[in-house]
Amino acid sequence: MANVKFMNPFVEAAADVLEKEVNAKVERGTLSLQKSSLTSDQITVLLSLVGQVQGVVLYGLSKSTALNLVSRMMGQEFAEFDNLAQSGIAELGNVITGAATVKLSKEGFDAEISPPTLVQGEGIQISTLDFPRVVVQLKTEMGDITVHLALRESPPGSDTGKNYVPIAIQM
């Protein structure tokens, strides 16, 4: 079961980071729980969490939102989603997730984050399998960012030194 308590640190972190980096006010939009796979937006930043909380965080945004954000972050106009722009958006996902894990660890859940991966291409299916996703829309004047959290508390007895072992498929 995905835990809604993991959501607030991400929403707060996103608001802090976006305010600092691009001077944007963030409004939280609708919240939903989704079990089916998601259909990708034009750009998706994917990061994993490993530790006492484990799972995947996805940030979905349109190309125009991404260009608006990086233009503001770097103080120059971007018309193309080139390597520098890609790196900027991935970094934004990284910083938001990093800030959220600091907040999570204050609540007693230590987790490390993986480097970001950037997926481009609209309309492909992204599945987090047996992790249901808490989905929250962040609205800014530069466009909307959809945050998908497929997180759960690591099973008791596991620690960060051990690998996540999935339940074997029963025949």
Next chain:
Amino acid sequence: MKVQYLIPFVEAAYEVLKAEVNIPLERGDLSLDKGAYLTDDVTVIISLVGDIEGIVFFGFSNEAALNIASGMLGENLDEMNGLAQSGIAELGNVITGRASVKLSKNGFQSTISPPTMLLGKGATISTLDFPRVVVPLTSRIGRVSIHLALREAFRQGANAALLKVPDAPGLKQSE
């Protein structure tokens, strides 16, 4: 990227595919790719965090994914339904888990993330500043490839304190 990170994955993939579906594999020519990856039909993404960090992904053609999932589950699947997806993600997980055990025997402790699955051809996956080693695996069941974007983590803080400080002769206490 060093070859010592790569071999455990190739070995693990070989062992797991042989054990799960009894399919012999042959390794194709390795290549280093700095650009983004254009996805095949099915992609499984798993991250590593720890002494070695980065991203591993497995690309399958639809045919290969269905053949492997059918072999794992012992029944014929003809579409990538939930069961087939779960099987393929599990395969990625088992291969990566096994590789990380091998890596830890070489002194690199890493933890792997749960898998994420992409369905759909033609999206691009970028690992940004991590160059990607591509290991194509050829088998009669279809296209399978492993992509490794890994590096040794740069560690500071707690671990730095454990480093042995060499004796500086000039600083020895005088009698």
